[in-house]
Amino acid sequence: MCHLSNRIITAQPQSQQRERDGVSLRIPSPPPGDAIRSVNSPFLTPFSPRAGLDFLYGLPSVFIQQSYELNELLSGVASDNRFTVRGPSNEALYGASETSDPKDRFWGSLRPFSLSLVDRSHQEVLLFKKNLGCGVFCCFCKNQFLEVWAAPGELIGCIQQDYGVLSQEIVLLNSDINTMFRIPIPFLNALRMPKETHFRVLDRDRMTQKGTITRAWNVNTASYTNNIYYSDPTMDVKFKSLFIAAAFMLEYLYFQSNCC
Numbered sequence: 001m002c003h004l005s006n007r008i009i010t011a012q013p014q015s016q017q018r019e020r021d022g023v024s025l026r027i028p029s030p031p032p033g034d035a036i037r038s039v040n041s042p043f044l045t046p047f048s049p050r051a052g053l054d055f056l057y058g059l060p061s062v063f064i065q066q067s068y069e070l071n072e073l074l075s076g077v078a079s080d081n082r083f084t085v086r087g088p089s090n091e092a093l094y095g096a097s098e099t100s101d102p103k104d105r106f107w108g109s110l111r112p113f114s115l116s117l118v119d120r121s122h123q124e125v126l127l128f129k130k131n132l133g134c135g136v137f138c139c140f141c142k143n144q145f146l147e148v149w150a151a152p153g154e155l156i157g158c159i160q161q162d163y164g165v166l167s168q169e170i171v172l173l174n175s176d177i178n179t180m181f182r183i184p185i186p187f188l189n190a191l192r193m194p195k196e197t198h199f200r201v202l203d204r205d206r207m208t209q210k211g212t213i214t215r216a217w218n219v220n221t222a223s224y225t226n227n228i229y230y231s232d233p234t235m236d237v238k239f240k241s242l243f244i245a246a247a248f249m250l251e252y253l254y255f256q257s258n259c260c
Helices: 052-056 070-075 102-107 187-191 237-254
Strands: 002-004 007-009 015-020 023-028 061-067 082-086 092-099 113-118 124-130 145-150 154-163 167-174 179-186 197-203 209-218 223-230
Touching (some): 052 092, 052 124, 154 237, 167 187, 179 187, 179 237, 209 237
Antiparallel strands (some): 015 023, 061 082, 092 113, 113 124, 154 167
């Protein structure tokens, strides 16, 4: 069990306990057999089929397209979202589908939900779980956060919203709940975010840029896309997964309708 202030991440009962800097983390025991390969695979060849997170290996960028439901366009009521994660050559890597309780949709982008990413073989690769958070004007005691899980039950990390005096930050944490990357958000932008925005992904010390997340209008699809660029294409695929999760977090926080 991972405690971040008043936030709790739960895992399966079979586990081992780790503790660091006063943070207790319960990691599920690995199941028998082969799990998803969640590390870089330099020995993959065109004749070696990719699966799971291996699709991200070596890619310099990915982008996320949203599929809009007709009833949402007509009624203005948020429904379960669907997305496609594509590679730089427009190839479909993953399909993403949101699952949320209909009564929670009242909260708009603040609602809790699960977002499942499946690969071309229809196997679940990543699972994002978001809590019910508060908007900037609601309270400061329950920031929004997103758990990032790799199938079949491996915690990769968390995406956490933090407030400063004159700014906000999106913090990317690894499975040990250590800060790995930061995305600074100017306070004025947080109040009214431009539809097309460029986010810098910095290292934990805010000294080096490790990538970017750009929301831009795509004339070919007549919709906005979230474009993720990695400074190092050989970055560990677990960290690349955190970038993708952060892009989803930014989309829900700043670009979908809020109710408070």
